[in-house]
Amino acid sequence: NAGVMQNPRHLVRRRGQEARLRCSPMKGHSHVYWYRQLPEEGLKFMVYLQKENIIDESGMPKERFSAEFPKEGPSILRIQQVVRGDSAAYFCASSSRGADTEAFFGQGTRLTVV
Amino acid sequence: AQSVTQLDSQVPVFEEAPVELRCNYSSSVSVYLFWYVQYPNQGLQLLLKYLSGSTLVKGINGFEAEFNKSQTSFHLRKPSVHISDTAEYFCAVSDRGGFKTIFGAGTRLFVKA
Numbered sequence: 001n002a003g004v005m006q007n008p009r010h011l012v013r014r015r016g017q018e019a020r021l022r023c024s025p026m027k028g029h030s031h032v033y034w035y036r037q038l039p040e041e042g043l044k045f046m047v048y049l050q051k052e053n054i055i056d057e058s059g060m061p062k063e064r065f066s067a068e069f070p071k072e073g074p075s076i077l078r079i080q081q082v083v084r085g086d087s088a089a090y091f092c093a094s095s096s097r098g099a100d101t102e103a104f105f106g107q108g109t110r111l112t113v114v
Numbered sequence: 115a116q117s118v119t120q121l122d123s124q125v126p127v128f129e130e131a132p133v134e135l136r137c138n139y140s141s142s143v144s145v146y147l148f149w150y151v152q153y154p155n156q157g158l159q160l161l162l163k164y165l166s167g168s169t170l171v172k173g174i175n176g177f178e179a180e181f182n183k184s185q186t187s188f189h190l191r192k193p194s195v196h197i198s199d200t201a202e203y204f205c206a207v208s209d210r211g212g213f214k215t216i217f218g219a220g221t222r223l224f225v226k227a
Contacts, residue, residue, distance in 0.1 A: 042118075
């Protein structure tokens with residue numbers, strides 16, 4: 001059973017471009033979470049999704065950031081018109097249920113904006 | 115809303131010495147508590163979790179943590195560390211019935227020979 005798969009592992013974008021980060025949850029998991037880790041900081045919650053629904057996006061910046069988890073395919077975190085401050089590691093986690101179950105993390109996508 | 119404070123950003127310790135990584139949380143509701151470990155360039159891996167029951171929780175790799183409701187703490191301990199325990203450790207809290215897990219800023223554990 002493959003773990004949570006994130007791709008790409010490393011992504012370099014120029015300022016103003018779009019970044020698309022993909023996350024395939026573990027088989028059988030319908031809950032997906034996205035977190036951002038800035039250097040020397042902990043993980044900051046961004047968004048929680050279930051299939052086709054955004055449950056909690058209270059950690060998402062109001063502009064340029066969006067997330068989806070379609071019925072088929074991976075969850076996508078999209079960042080439009082990237083800026084240098086978007087450079088960070090973005091982690092996806094999945095779980096089979098809600099807050100009382102273990103969340104399994106992917107290895108992250110390291111976004112560098114140049 | 116919940117919050118998590120990890121009191122030490124870095125903890126250096128010699129191999130085979132005991133270690134305690136401190137974590138305090140605040141919440142107006144009952145919570146679940148977690149400790150995760152992150153090795154360099156890796157995702158997070160669950161060490162242990164407290165959901166209910168015994169306040170002393172044992173996890174993988176010889177780690178344990180104690181839930182102290184009155185002090186709102188969930189400190190992580192290991193009686194004898196190894197070089198391979200060098201990593202970043204994150205304390206996390208989520209409210210029962212909710213789905214958002216809040217993480218602390220992390221504690222970097224350095225184990226020296």
